[in-house]
Amino acid sequence: MAIEDRNIVLHVNDVHKTFGGLHALADIDLAVEEGKTHAIIGPNGAGKSTLLNVIVGRLAPTKGAVVFDGDVLTGKKPYEINQMGVARVFQTPEIFPELSVLHNVMAPAFAKRDGAFKLNMWQLLRGEKDVQDEAEHILEDVGLIARRDDHAGSLSRGDKRRMELAMCLIQHPRLLLLDEPTAGMSRHDTNTTIELLQKIKQRGMTKVIIEHDMHVVFSLADKISVLAGGRIISEGAPDEVRNDPKVQVAYLGGAEE
Amino acid sequence: MFGLDAKDTRFLLIVMFLTLATPVLLQPFPETSSLAQFNAGYPDLMQRFAIFGIFAIGFNILFGLTGYLSFGHAAFLGVGSYSVVWMYKLLDYNVLPGLILAVVVSGLFAVVIGFISLRRSGIYFSILTLAFAQMSYNLAYSVLTPITNGETGLQVYSNDPQVLLTEAGPHLPHLFGLVMSDATRVRLGDWVFTFNFGYYFTAIIAIIVFYISLRIFRSPFGMILRAIKSNRTRLDYAGINTKPYMLAAFVVSGMYAGLAGGLLAAMDPLAGAERMQWTASGEVVLMTILGGAGTLLGPVLGAAFIKYFENIFSKINEGVLHTWFGWLPDGLEDFIITIVHPFVGEGWHLTLGLLFVLVVVFLPGGMIEGLNRIAGLFNKKSEKSEEAQDSKSDARESQPAE
Ligand SMILES: Nc1ncnc2c1ncn2[C@@H]1O[C@H](COP(=O)(O)OP(=O)(O)OP(=O)(O)O)[C@@H](O)[C@H]1O
Ligand SMILES: [Mg+2]
Numbered sequence: 001m002a003i004e005d006r007n008i009v010l011h012v013n014d015v016h017k018t019f020g021g022l023h024a025l026a027d028i029d030l031a032v033e034e035g036k037t038h039a040i041i042g043p044n045g046a047g048k049s050t051l052l053n054v055i056v057g058r059l060a061p062t063k064g065a066v067v068f069d070g071d072v073l074t075g076k077k078p079y080e081i082n083q084m085g086v087a088r089v090f091q092t093p094e095i096f097p098e099l100s101v102l103h104n105v106m107a108p109a110f111a112k113r114d115g116a117f118k119l120n121m122w123q124l125l126r127g128e129k130d131v132q133d134e135a136e137h138i139l140e141d142v143g144l145i146a147r148r149d150d151h152a153g154s155l156s157r158g159d160k161r162r163m164e165l166a167m168c169l170i171q172h173p174r175l176l177l178l179d180e181p182t183a184g185m186s187r188h189d190t191n192t193t194i195e196l197l198q199k200i201k202q203r204g205m206t207k208v209i210i211e212h213d214m215h216v217v218f219s220l221a222d223k224i225s226v227l228a229g230g231r232i233i234s235e236g237a238p239d240e241v242r243n244d245p246k247v248q249v250a251y252l253g254g255a256e257e
Numbered sequence: 258m259f260g261l262d263a264k265d266t267r268f269l270l271i272v273m274f275l276t277l278a279t280p281v282l283l284q285p286f287p288e289t290s291s292l293a294q295f296n297a298g299y300p301d302l303m304q305r306f307a308i309f310g311i312f313a314i315g316f317n318i319l320f321g322l323t324g325y326l327s328f329g330h331a332a333f334l335g336v337g338s339y340s341v342v343w344m345y346k347l348l349d350y351n352v353l354p355g356l357i358l359a360v361v362v363s364g365l366f367a368v369v370i371g372f373i374s375l376r377r378s379g380i381y382f383s384i385l386t387l388a389f390a391q392m393s394y395n396l397a398y399s400v401l402t403p404i405t406n407g408e409t410g411l412q413v414y415s416n417d418p419q420v421l422l423t424e425a426g427p428h429l430p431h432l433f434g435l436v437m438s439d440a441t442r443v444r445l446g447d448w449v450f451t452f453n454f455g456y457y458f459t460a461i462i463a464i465i466v467f468y469i470s471l472r473i474f475r476s477p478f479g480m481i482l483r484a485i486k487s488n489r490t491r492l493d494y495a496g497i498n499t500k501p502y503m504l505a506a507f508v509v510s511g512m513y514a515g516l517a518g519g520l521l522a523a524m525d526p527l528a529g530a531e532r533m534q535w536t537a538s539g540e541v542v543l544m545t546i547l548g549g550a551g552t553l554l555g556p557v558l559g560a561a562f563i564k565y566f567e568n569i570f571s572k573i574n575e576g577v578l579h580t581w582f583g584w585l586p587d588g589l590e591d592f593i594i595t596i597v598h599p600f601v602g603e604g605w606h607l608t609l610g611l612l613f614v615l616v617v618v619f620l621p622g623g624m625i626e627g628l629n630r631i632a633g634l635f636n637k638k639s640e641k642s643e644e645a646q647d648s649k650s651d652a653r654e655s656q657p658a659e
């Protein structure tokens with residue numbers, strides 16, 4: 001196939017995942033092209049988050065494997081997968097509520113710069129000007145610079161999500177996985193987030209995005225895979241998917257409120 | 258100064274001043290006053306403040322920053338004491354080799370105990386550490402008797418090698434000839450102050466290790482420990498391997514405990530297994546929580562508070578109460594003494610327990626939170642103007658209030 005000649009950075013090969021008797025994922029094959037935004041859509045319970053969990057090492061697939069840039073991710077620990085350049089925004093914001101917003105963003109930066117472990121007891125945070133400047137820069141990008149010194153736990157749900165996005169962006173990941181990045185955001189914040197994501201796309205970051213908001217999907221996606229009942233029922237360019245009758249039945253008709 | 262920002266430098270200087278001035282500050286009542294028994298400025302007690310302060314500072318690096326509650330830190334305390342006494346027996350009474358050995362050996366113990374215990378978290382981690390400490394305690398009484406001298410406790414005997422000991426050399430714990438128990442008493446009017454070398458030795462070590470803990474709190478490492486407490490799994494997905502961070506925190510705090518145990522034997526050349534009992538592990542938990550877990554100074558305050566209670570409050574017996582309330586009519590005097598008596602003297606545990614409950618319920622941040630609240634009441638106005646001045650520099654390093 002022509003697509004194989006292009007630069008595929010993420011391969012999901014024949015992945016299955018069962019929970020007890022429930023087939024959360026079945027026969028999943030996915031090829032994500034470098035620098036592109038690949039959207040995964042589908043009704044609630046379709047298995048979208050489960051797929052991301054398999055990619056980042058939170059769940060082991062029952063069968064199949066995930067290959068990132070020629071390396072098999074399956075069986076690796078989450079921190080190893082992140083160190084290879086995969087970052088994720090979770091569906092329910094996963095942050096450090098007791099830490100300041102700034103420190104939330106600085107922690108992943110240290111992981112990027114110093115690796116998975118460094119015994120840096122004697123350095124002082126205040127001496128880490130470079131990391132702090134970069135964190136502040138990214139907080140400006142996501143519009144949270146004013147909240148820099150607040151406890152992250154005190155942010156609104158939408159702000160937590162933007163902060164989590166900043167936590168990922170500071171690592172300059174090669175692959176960014178976004179699980180409903182705009183859920184809980186106002187229309188205005190959603191639009192700024194779309195702009196931000198478009199901006200990083202120009203820098204060549206590959207993204208997999210799960211989203212219910214079709215406005216977001218169609219503004220960002222180069223390719224869409226539609227998941228329903230744990231299977232991919234349709235795949236293609238946004239316009240193809242939009243007009244696919246199977247998709248209309250399974251999903252689009254119902255979700256575009 | 259010391260690489261710290263202005264606020265932390267000020268803080269460190271205040272701590273240094275308070276520590277060095279302790280022999281004066283804790284002796285507020287003149288010898289002749291009936292309140293003199295509340296004075297705490299005598300060497301034995303001040304040494305305990307400093308030593309248990311060190312123990313609690315180290316414990317706080319683990320518990321305060323990562324939230325992992327070890328119930329077995331007394332094991333390291335015991336290991337430290339045995340190390341120091343062994344160096345007395347083999348070399349001479351200079352405390353330095355023993356203290357170095359105490360830190361090294363407790364560090365090695367902590368690597369092993371931590372490596373295994375940290376395979377679990379939460380209550381299971383606590384239970385594992387407790388099990389290890391109780392194992393050490395029981396081994397010290399049984400199989401390890403050749404090393405620990407069992408129930409008698411380890412001490413120096415005249416037929417010990419002591420290869421470095423000369424006839425002239427001090428036959429008491431010392432540092433290059435400066436004897437720990439040496440003290441100078443200074444009389445000022447009715448006040449008597451005791452300046453003891455042993456106290457100043459422990460106090461200076463305490464200041465040094467306090468500074469180290471301050472650095473750890475302000476380092477990227479410290480920030481990652483706080484992040485572990487806040488949401489450990491998130492760190493996995495941010496590329497941090499949390500296990501070695503946890504182990505490092507555990508080992509550092511174990512080394513602090515070993516140092517504290519070593520200093521106990523440096524002040525009094527004995528080591529016994531009871532130092533490893535679970536009650537001793539529990540005590541450092543109480544100290545840290547009472548003072549304020551996760552704050553820099555809280556654990557030290559907690560340690561001092563509990564040691565003060567143990568040594569001073571416990572001395573108030575019925576006779577003392579009678580001298581206090583003697584001026585009341587007889588019936589009333591007896592009545593009040595009957596009520597107060599269970600809470601003082603031997604009953605000091607009861608009072609401490611009640612205080613602990615009150616602190617945990619009303620001041621979850623410990624005594625430090627209480628002090629901050631009081632300071633907040635007084636400083637409201639002055640703070641505003643100060644904040645405006647150095648908001649730029651201070652906010653940049655902003656940390657939760659210490
Ligand atoms: N750890 C788990 N254990 C058992 N069942 C699970 C687990 N995780 C997910 N499931 C089930 O697998 C199915 C797919 O869940 P998943 O979270 O992947 O859906 P989703 O497509 O992300 O839905 P939503 O749009 O609501 O987020 C659901 O039926 C869910 O209940
Ligand atoms: Mg989901």
